[in-house]
Amino acid sequence: MSERAVAVAFVVSILAALGLTAVYAAGGDPQVEGALLLLALGGLGVGLLGWAGGLLAHLGEHTEPRRRHPAADGDGDVAVATFEAGVAEVGRRRLLARLLAGAVAALGLAAVFPIRSLGSAPGSQLARTSWRRGVRLVTADGTPVQLGALELNTFTTVFPEDDVGSADAQAVLIRVDPTSLQLPPDRLAAAPQGHVAYSKLCTHAGCPLGLYLAATQELRCPCHQSTFDVLRGARPVYGPAPKPLPQLPLEVGPDGTLRAAGDFTEPVGPSWWDLPR
Amino acid sequence: MIVERVVRGLDERLDGGSFLRRNLTKVFPDHWSFMLGEIALYAFALLVLTGIFLTFFFQASPEPVVYDGPYAPMRGRTVSAAYDSVLRLSFEVRAGLVMRQTHHWAALLFMAAVVAHLLRVFFTGAFRKPRELTWVLGVLLLFAGIGAGFTGYSLPDDLLSGTGLRIIYSGVLSIPVVGAWAAFLFFGGEFPAHALLSRLYVLHVLLIPLVIAGLIGAHLALVWRQTHTQFPGPGRTEDTVTGIPVWPRFALKALGLMFVTWGVAAGLGGLVQINPVWLYGPFVPYSAPSPAQPDFYAGWLEGLLRLWPNWEFHLFGRTIGTLFLPAVVVPGVITFVLALWPWIEERVSGDHAAHHFAQRPREAPVRSGIGAAGVAFFTVLMLAGSNDVLAAFLSVEVDTLNGVLTAAVVVLPIACGLVTYRICRDLRDGGGHPIARPGRARVRRTAAGAFEVEHEPGGPAR
Numbered sequence A: 001m002s003e004r005a006v007a008v009a010f011v012v013s014i015l016a017a018l019g020l021t022a023v024y025a026a027g028g029d030p031q032v033e034g035a036l037l038l039l040a041l042g043g044l045g046v047g048l049l050g051w052a053g054g055l056l057a058h059l060g061e062h063t064e065p066r067r068r069h070p071a072a073d074g075d076g077d078v079a080v081a082t083f084e085a086g087v088a089e090v091g092r093r094r095l096l097a098r099l100l101a102g103a104v105a106a107l108g109l110a111a112v113f114p115i116r117s118l119g120s121a122p123g124s125q126l127a128r129t130s131w132r133r134g135v136r137l138v139t140a141d142g143t144p145v146q147l148g149a150l151e152l153n154t155f156t157t158v159f160p161e162d163d164v165g166s167a168d169a170q171a172v173l174i175r176v177d178p179t180s181l182q183l184p185p186d187r188l189a190a191a192p193q194g195h196v197a198y199s200k201l202c203t204h205a206g207c208p209l210g211l212y213l214a215a216t217q218e219l220r221c222p223c224h225q226s227t228f229d230v231l232r233g234a235r236p237v238y239g240p241a242p243k244p245l246p247q248l249p250l251e252v253g254p255d256g257t258l259r260a261a262g263d264f265t266e267p268v269g270p271s272w273w274d275l276p277r
Numbered sequence B: 001m002i003v004e005r006v007v008r009g010l011d012e013r014l015d016g017g018s019f020l021r022r023n024l025t026k027v028f029p030d031h032w033s034f035m036l037g038e039i040a041l042y043a044f045a046l047l048v049l050t051g052i053f054l055t056f057f058f059q060a061s062p063e064p065v066v067y068d069g070p071y072a073p074m075r076g077r078t079v080s081a082a083y084d085s086v087l088r089l090s091f092e093v094r095a096g097l098v099m100r101q102t103h104h105w106a107a108l109l110f111m112a113a114v115v116a117h118l119l120r121v122f123f124t125g126a127f128r129k130p131r132e133l134t135w136v137l138g139v140l141l142l143f144a145g146i147g148a149g150f151t152g153y154s155l156p157d158d159l160l161s162g163t164g165l166r167i168i169y170s171g172v173l174s175i176p177v178v179g180a181w182a183a184f185l186f187f188g189g190e191f192p193a194h195a196l197l198s199r200l201y202v203l204h205v206l207l208i209p210l211v212i213a214g215l216i217g218a219h220l221a222l223v224w225r226q227t228h229t230q231f232p233g234p235g236r237t238e239d240t241v242t243g244i245p246v247w248p249r250f251a252l253k254a255l256g257l258m259f260v261t262w263g264v265a266a267g268l269g270g271l272v273q274i275n276p277v278w279l280y281g282p283f284v285p286y287s288a289p290s291p292a293q294p295d296f297y298a299g300w301l302e303g304l305l306r307l308w309p310n311w312e313f314h315l316f317g318r319t320i321g322t323l324f325l326p327a328v329v330v331p332g333v334i335t336f337v338l339a340l341w342p343w344i345e346e347r348v349s350g351d352h353a354a355h356h357f358a359q360r361p362r363e364a365p366v367r368s369g370i371g372a373a374g375v376a377f378f379t380v381l382m383l384a385g386s387n388d389v390l391a392a393f394l395s396v397e398v399d400t401l402n403g404v405l406t407a408a409v410v411v412l413p414i415a416c417g418l419v420t421y422r423i424c425r426d427l428r429d430g431g432g433h434p435i436a437r438p439g440r441a442r443v444r445r446t447a448a449g450a451f452e453v454e455h456e457p458g459g460p461a462r
């Protein structure tokens, strides 16, 4: 770059920086700020690059020797010998050396316990949710779901009445034609008048299932497209999910609302090592 | 003169004079591709500067508050204090949005520069002895960068970040034997635990930046001490280094590059919207955005999850969840192989000598082939990570596209690797470009006044 070009770059930078001050004082605007920052910082940078590359090119390149990395000068051997001599000196007092090792190990063990404070024990929490027999199904805004209120072939997200918004008890309630359901008898009985409920947590990585494909009566996960067949016990028909969605057994209460008849048929979400089977 | 007084003072107390004398004239080889790592360094500096600004406004708290700020669509909604503070920073703090978006763009720039730098070092063999340790530090930086990006991405407590966290939680959960404990200890309990946000915050603004700063420091110290590699050329030898001295040319150039990097990041930050969390909405555990896309450096992990078969194993009555292989084992193996590559290559090639000349890719056809295969592998995985968006864009079914991508993730790396190997080998053995020696004709005038033409065809250089 010529001297003039470098000068222009610096002038642009100065003007843009002054402009920034003005824009800020006037209340700010992200787009204008961005453009001016680009010019202010970029102008400065381009000017410097031009200065180094063009105006100082006559300084040319230099050559200097590389630092050697000699391994053969014997320093390493001396270091090893010194270290080993020290170990021998300390190790001569056998008992003390062992006690020292013991003290370090014991302290290490004690230091593990603060880590234990970082979270609760997994216990049975993972395998259970807050659904119990008799709990009413409510939607996200807390409204109980009446039998028959849901349109045929539509779905809604439901929670236990006392745990609205729950991350693990969330379920999808779908109403289908009762004759089309292909479930074992006990699970069929848990789907009164075609109201069938499944865990909303994908069995792949636990994303909440968001899409109901009414035409094929499938649930699809927005994360990695696992697809579950609603009529056949929500078994996976496509994608990386390895197992069906657990079913939430339902019954109809005396007030005509849908209620849970118990917890999910299996633990919800993806599998883990101690998964009860 | 002030400079004189300072230098004399340092010299008398620390023998600083000799250090300065040596290092102001230290030379750095001058080649555009040696600047990629520097861009990462400057992006990191900008991340620290903009990040400090953001910490003055961000609140890492999941406490519910009612949003009553200027962004109308969200007004009256109950959101977390974290989400609320991000909206306030974006809409109410003057220059806040530019700072926030510049921070995000600088993070992408950092990762892109790290990846480009890694590819440069790989394909030129600059990682060879004695620079193996520098390479390992670089690979660690890459993964520390992914960690920094991921924790940062999760802080605004929006719907997209919550979905990403849920997937990580499930990945940890799938680890045999210790998975449930590890997930509960790291996340503070069953997902989504109350403690999570403040933990991610400490990781993002303290622990990971410290690790990155330490790694960068060590990486640079090694480069400085071992001197830079250079390409061979007239007058260059393995025992010398030829380039521009630190003062003044290299320093001015480096400063210039720093300001250009910052200018690009800030320009993008002001002009190009990124991570508009107000459009995604606040995190609620029973909803996920569709389509959900991670930042580019996590795209290959997402692609692995999307393409991996739905295997689940049972062992002695225990379960190995389907995520364990694609989310834990495969990335772990990739990390390991990448980090140990210098020693793997040394073993296989039997070349234990120290090298200070960088190679051209053709000089090591096998390595270049493997590198090309790796690039193809990651590219297909990244595409797979956006298979839903891609399918909509191409108007094909996701299922069809997945089939193609699954085949491609195996076939394409092999094909690219073989082709690259062949090209490199032929270029090396051919000694140059295929048309390096043009054809020519010799015209001679005889004593009788006639012309004789003698043709010599072109071909590869001899």
Ligand code: FES
Binding pocket: A202, A203, A204, A205, A206, A207, A221, A222, A223, A224, A225, A226, A239, A240, A241
């Ligand atoms: S979480 Fe549902 S497909 Fe991966």
